[in-house]
Amino acid sequence: xxxxxxxxxxxxxxxxxxxxxxxxxxxxxxxxxxxxxxxxxxxxxxxxxxxxxxxxxxxxxxxxxxxxxxxxxxxxxxxxxxxxxxxxxxxxxxxxxxxxxxxxxxxxxxxxxxxxxxxxxxxxxxxxxxxxxxxxxxxxxxxxxxxxxxxxxxxxxxxxxxxxxxxxxxxxxxxxxxxxxxxxxxxxxxxxxxxxxxxxxxxxxxxx
Amino acid sequence: xxxxxxxxxxxxxxxxxxxxxxxxxxxxxxxxxxxxxxxxxxxxxxxxxxxxxxxxxxxxxxxxxxxxxxxxxxxxxxxxxxxxxxxxxxxxxxxxxxxxxxxxxxxxxxxxxxxxxxxxxxxxxxxxxxxxxxxxxxxxxxxxxxxxxxxxxxxxxxxxxxxxxxxxxxxxxxxxxxxxxxxxxxxxxxxxxxxxxxxxxxxxxxxx
Numbered sequence: 001x002x003x004x005x006x007x008x009x010x011x012x013x014x015x016x017x018x019x020x021x022x023x024x025x026x027x028x029x030x031x032x033x034x035x036x037x038x039x040x041x042x043x044x045x046x047x048x049x050x051x052x053x054x055x056x057x058x059x060x061x062x063x064x065x066x067x068x069x070x071x072x073x074x075x076x077x078x079x080x081x082x083x084x085x086x087x088x089x090x091x092x093x094x095x096x097x098x099x100x101x102x103x104x105x106x107x108x109x110x111x112x113x114x115x116x117x118x119x120x121x122x123x124x125x126x127x128x129x130x131x132x133x134x135x136x137x138x139x140x141x142x143x144x145x146x147x148x149x150x151x152x153x154x155x156x157x158x159x160x161x162x163x164x165x166x167x168x169x170x171x172x173x174x175x176x177x178x179x180x181x182x183x184x185x186x187x188x189x190x191x192x193x194x195x196x197x198x199x200x201x202x203x204x205x206x207x208x
Numbered sequence: 209x210x211x212x213x214x215x216x217x218x219x220x221x222x223x224x225x226x227x228x229x230x231x232x233x234x235x236x237x238x239x240x241x242x243x244x245x246x247x248x249x250x251x252x253x254x255x256x257x258x259x260x261x262x263x264x265x266x267x268x269x270x271x272x273x274x275x276x277x278x279x280x281x282x283x284x285x286x287x288x289x290x291x292x293x294x295x296x297x298x299x300x301x302x303x304x305x306x307x308x309x310x311x312x313x314x315x316x317x318x319x320x321x322x323x324x325x326x327x328x329x330x331x332x333x334x335x336x337x338x339x340x341x342x343x344x345x346x347x348x349x350x351x352x353x354x355x356x357x358x359x360x361x362x363x364x365x366x367x368x369x370x371x372x373x374x375x376x377x378x379x380x381x382x383x384x385x386x387x388x389x390x391x392x393x394x395x396x397x398x399x400x401x402x403x404x405x406x407x408x409x410x411x412x413x414x415x416x
């Protein structure tokens with residue numbers, strides 16, 4: 001599920017945009033290696049040389065793209081945020097109803113988390129390493145959900161009184177189901193867990 | 209909303225149970241001071257002398273209860289977990305229906321988080337400082353929700369097919385609504401946010 005090298009990168013605070021295809025490939029390698037290094041060692045123990053070594057790159061090439069370990073970390077959080085968004089968007093289909101769109105987006109997130117187990121630790125550590133990135137990650141994820149809720153309301157499929165807080169509630173449900181069933185235990189399938197979330201979104205938990 | 213000094217403390221790994229009322233008061237003071245110190249400075253910058261100074265106690269009295277900053281941190285996470293559970297239990301009432309019990313428990317959590325803003329940072333930092341405490345905090349919170357769900361199913365008020373994952377979904381909803389509306393922004397009341405969660409639990413988000 002790795003992102004194609006020619007995908008545009010989000011703007012990196014303190015990072016430099018590559019201008020060539022080769023540059024984009026190198027940046028992608030650095031970000032992937034950083035995800036493994038930060039995920040395994042945590043921010044403080046992670047090192048730039050550990051990251052370039054994982055990426056199979058010379059230490060000096062790091063500085064073509066980033067000023068510091070901090071700026072790489074910020075870029076990585078921003079990259080992971082964007083990739084979660086991209087994964088969800090790729091599963092959306094105009095033929096889906098609004099509830100189906102929530103299922104597709106959540107399934108994409110679960111699959112991404114299963115394949116990139118390090119995402120939880122990295123995002124969670126951002127709360128301490130770079131609080132603005134942490135907040136931005138969740139604000140932007142909530143915004144994506146809220147845009148889908150608005151679409152569902154416009155189509156008359158969702159209740160007309162949904163507001164921003166409903167999006168945050170759905171995001172929290174998704175994040176914790178992911179933590180429990182994609183990271184801490186793997187005994188239940190994506191489909192099964194997506195069905196639990198869907199059943200709550202569809203009819204709540206009260207006996208009909 | 210401070211806990212009465214005579215409340216039993218949860219067993220502390222590495223901590224020593226006080227045997228007298230005076231000892232319990234001192235331990236309570238230490239834990240409250242630790243919550244402020246860890247919440248404000250984070251685990252690594254926090255110091256034992258900063259904590260005893262906040263508590264108005266001599267540095268030496270710290271070691272009557274704890275071996276180290278680590279053992280105090282573990283005790284604090286365990287204490288916060290227990291207090292969240294106690295706050296919820298105190299609002300439960302046999303006259304409530306099962307949905308009302310969820311509202312009461314979530315409102316108690318929101319109020320607790322508003323009054324103890326440091327709880328999020330401390331629990332979140334536990335993922336890095338003491339991962340077992342972090343996991344235990346959420347496993348036990350999910351268990352409390354799942355016990356209430358079982359009660360609601362037995363009473364025939366909740367759908368009979370709810371399982372553990374539904375409890376994790378509800379917990380995630382509550383945690384993220386708390387993060388957004390008790391910690392990051394305060395413009396909406398506990399009642400208003402509890403109503404959002406209730407509306408999802410009651411009928412989902414689909415137009416009836």
